[in-house]
Amino acid sequence: MTDDAPTDRMGTVLPALTPEIRSAALEAMRSAARAAAVHVGGGDGDAVDAAAVRVLRAQLGGLPIDGVVVVGEGEKDRAPMLFVGEHIGRGGSGWDVAVDPVDGTRLAAAGQPGAMVVLALAPRGALADIGAAHYLRKLVTRADDDRLSVAASVADTLAILSERLGRDVAELTVAVQDRPRNAALAREVVAAGARLDSFVDGDVERSLRVLLPGGGLDALVGIGGAPEGVITAVVARALGGGMRASLSPQSRREAGRIREAGLDEGELSLDALCSADGWMAVASVTGIDLGARTLPPVGADGSVAVWASDS
Ligand SMILES: O=P(O)(O)OC[C@H]1O[C@](O)(COP(=O)(O)O)[C@@H](O)[C@@H]1O
Known part of the structure; x- marks a missing residue:
């Protein structure tokens, strides 16, 4: 050594x-x-x-x-x-x-x-061993802050990001995957006065744009694939961005698998998703x-x- x-x-x-x-x-x-x-x-x-x-x-x-x-x-x-x-x-x-x-x-x-x-x-x-989960609710942010939470309202999240980034909420852009399960969150983005980037597929690409300078996005919120979420945590850690998530089963079967596996159903910090540099x-x-x-x-x-x- x-x-x-x-x-x-x-x-x-x-x-x-x-x-x-x-x-x-x-x-x-x-x-x-x-x-x-x-x-x-x-x-x-x-x-x-x-x-x-x-x-x-x-x-x-x-x-x-x-x-x-x-x-x-x-x-x-x-x-x-x-x-x-x-x-x-x-x-x-x-x-x-x-x-x-x-x-x-x-x-x-x-x-x-x-x-x-x-x-x-x-x-x-x-890496978080959450193979029983298919979906995660994710919050990926350009800036990190201990007050951020995946369970918080979009308005609260944007208020913290606006303070951290030194830009008005109206100047922030938030990516939300276009799915019925995310429709309420997309409406929250618009109601808070931020710009919505609604995308059909590919939340790794959108997360990278949040995390990379010049990517044009300030946050990604919403429910998407769990594997993509854990992969995103590796790059969020490498690039110094923020990320937290929680399991968000989309079927009774998935909820049952999560219970059987005894997975933590609370908020997963970036460290819980990826605890070492990768x-x-x-x-x-x-x-x-x-x-x-x-x-x-x-x-x-x-x-x-x-x-x-x-x-
Ligand atoms: O399509 P679903 O079931 O809503 O799942 C969401 C996931 O699908 C994708 O848009 C595409 O994923 P795959 O191409 O790997 O199937 C992911 O980026 C996203 O996390």
């Missing part, structure tokens, strides 16, 4: 994310994006997901890590997926793996921008708009972006 080896709050030495791990993970993501791209505009979301999953499973298997999938995506839509608990890698240091083979599957199937392969790695045990990358399939920066569709230079607390 060297003096500057990273440790967690308990002083445990954290595994190093070596250049070899990073470049193998990125190569796997690029290949998955290329495989998914074959089905862009084909109208079949499952084919998009299946192509990405097939490549990720094969190529992530070669990573020099002892990885366990803590967050897999696809179960709620019965789409092809990497399963929670699935082992990844050929041995090495211990990592939690969070993967969304394609976020924005429907966008890809419809030939629209916004679809990407998403992967996050965090030291073993760092690494998150996206590989664009159909082109990504991050506000100040865009990622072209797969195949062109610069279609991959990485965020980590050490880079």
Whole structure:
């Protein structure tokens, strides 16, 4: 152990994310994006997901890590997926793996921008083990503040953000996924006098725009996919933004699974969602708009972006 080896709050030495791990993970993501791209505009979301999953499973298997999938995506839509608990890698240091083979599957199937392969790695045990949950109520914010709460009204949230960012509420823009379950929140945004950014799919892209300078968004509120939420926590931590969430089951079955798993139904802080610094990358399939920066569709230079607390 060297003096500057990273440790967690308990002083445990954290595994190093070596250049070899990073470049193998990125190569796997690029290949998955290329495989998914074959089905862009084909109208079949499952084919998009299946192509990405097939490549990720094969190529992530070669990573020099002892990885366990803590967050897999696809179960709620019965789409092809990497399963929670699935082992990844050929041995090495211990990592939690969070993967969304394609976020924005429907966008890809419809030939629209916004679809990407998403992967996050965090030291073993760092990611919230909420595999029984399919949906989270999320609050992602550009600035962090202890007074923020996912259960607070949008007006209260905006008042705190306005103070923190030094801008009027009328100058703040809030992303809300366009779903009936989020309709009341969208109305609250408008009633509070802020600008609403209503989006159909892809809350990882919107969360990145909240967290990145020049992204043009100040907050994301509402209920969206739980896997996307845990992945967002990794990048929120790396970029110094704010995030909190709570389980928000959308069916009796999901509520039952959550009870059976004994999951905490209170507010999950950023630390509860991701308790150690990790690494998150996206590989664009159909082109990504991050506000100040865009990622072209797969195949062109610069279609991959990485965020980590050490880079
Ligand atoms: O479509 P639902 O079931 O409302 O779920 C919301 C989730 O769907 C997405 O828009 C797209 O997710 P997938 O493409 O991975 O299915 C996510 O960004 C979001 O979190």
